[in-house]
Amino acid sequence: MPTSTAKIEELVSREYQHGFYTPIEEETLPPGLNEDIVRLISAKKNEPAWLTEWRLKAYRHWLTMKEPTWQNVRYQPIDYNAIHYYSAPKMKSRPKSLDEVDPELLRTYEKLGIPLREQELLAGVAVDAVFDSVSVATTFKEKLAEHGVIFCSFSEAVQNYPDLVRQYLGTVVPYNDNFFAALNSAVFSDGSFCYVPKGVRCPMELSTYFRINAAKTGQFERTLIIADEGAYVSYLEGCTAPMRDENQLHAAVVELVALEGAEIKYSTVQNWYPGDKEGRGGIYNFVTKRGICLGRGSKISWTQIETGSAITWKYPSVILRGDDSVGEFYSVALTNHYQQADTGTKMIHLGRNTRSTILSKAISAGHGQNSYRGLVKVMRGAEHARNYTQCDSLLIGDRCGAHTFPYMEVRNSTAIVEHEATTSKISEEQLFYCQSRGILLEDAVSMIVSGFCRQVFQELPMEFAVEAHKLMGVSLEGAIG
């Protein structure tokens, strides 16, 4: 291997920054899954009967399902009876203000760079902090309420807005959608809920910060976002976990509903613990994310920066039901060491003049394996539907892999579907060119990788662009110049 390749591999092998564990007293249910556990989770959350029944329906269906094997990833079978399905920091009742929150928890989020005290927060970002199975704090609730925006933990939404939850829960990702979604529907513990009323432009970015802390625990959160007619909301999601030798399962479900003329922008910076250099440990990130553009002229845009997890399995998708609706998917996925990612999207065109854009950037280093898998489906009634897909892969070193699996199903002859794909290696020529101008090798690598991701980074809200750059080992200046 040329020395520059060895150096590059070393540069992309940064230590995981968020691998600490918070020693805090947690209440954890015994491992394993059965109807009693499902009922117990529901009871702990004081849920109405219809929701308990819904969970049980999902659980019973899950028992009949098989774990999918079609994805291009390899892992040891998961023992679902060894997982704890619920773990929460001990609290007498849900704290009413931050003063009641365990200071240890506040410190945890501070250490992660997410201060929960409003005066310390980035102006313009409201945060819901989810720690293992429960939401521990939500900021800026009052300010949002002035605009009629509901932003709270899922558990609170079930108590305070049961009708909204009941109306939309499972309408985008049904309880029997797939193996992991069914599991989530049975045991989901918390997550975020957001409703933006008619014509309201949400005055700040909303964000949820997911933290896995407890060992041998799965995190199964559920997020539901509804943008009513003409509403707009931008939502950010961040994730980290401690370093551990065993794998942990994270099986979340996110549902987005955009009514007529509404727009939802959903951004993720996923930095779950990726495992160590030998591929030990790390999070299995098996997530179902889907949005529906229900109304005419609505828009859903997914942007994801996937740098963490041992295995990533997710396909944030859009069902374009309303005429003239728009779906977008922008993705950067980085796999290093022994990380594996099988990620992409599904764009289902039902309405007329519906448009979708897919832009996927995959970076593989070390022994990392990166697969793009995407489906573009144009149904019979989707007159003049359009899709543009671009998949680019960048290889760093010669032991990694990049794969592309595009699927297209077009049942309307007026549709236009385009697909472009490229695979390139970070070239010695580019690096030498930068170096010969006095730019240090590590800055040159950052610069080239950041240039490769630029189109996706541009889609991120400012605050997240900063985070994404840091994650990619890139200075902020890199992509903004």
Add this chain to the structure above:
Amino acid sequence: MSMSKQPLLEIRNLHVSVDGTPILRGIDLLIHRGEVHAIMGPNGSGKSTLCYVLAGREGYTVTKGQVLYEGRNLLEMSPEERAHAGLFLAFQYPVEIPGVGNMYFLRTALNAIRKHRGLEPIDAMDFLQLVREKAKLVGIDERLLKRSVNEGFSGGEKKRNEVLQMAILEPTLAILDETDSGLDIDALRIVADGVNALRNEQHAVLAITHYQRLLEYLVPDYVHVLVGGQIVRSGGPELAAELERRGYADLEPQATATLQ
């Protein structure tokens, strides 16, 4: 030029192989500040190899000889260190870097070099002014500055972009690897103007070229003829004209072995 001064670049009996094949077979060259040297030679004579070895590219093995730059062992320095020390190579085929803004690239390079000189990073407004001024000098459309590095540039635009980088980085030793090839006469003149602007007692230029054309605008102090990995003749600017008339045919290394 006083020969008592320390040379800027001193190449002594340099032998270089690529994948085990000898390409350079004993080069000697002395360059002082203030001088413009031209190296001419046919295809395959080792011109680009010499450029890459001086700039520090991987894959070129020095089997014998040494290179001193301001008295330091150049061959031990990384490509970045060479750039920091004032060495610059204008590439024959500049590479494209998608997604990296040309302006951002230039500013990063300039600041890296300034840092080495103990200077603060350049102020954004000052930088903009500097770039505009130099872009005008080398006849580069400002729109090119907003694009990604060399991406979608024509051959001529890439060459001008190299000269722009040179004008901004103000190297002590500028090496031009066939910067004239593929340029029309107007572009050639602009490139030569860019190089001539650098010409003073502090800087030196080593222009590698296949044709004499460039040397009409960029009158060198010395001309060297590189054939078969050796400098077979050296002389003044009149040598270039002679080569243009007679070609390289009777300058094979074996025929001129006595010159070594």
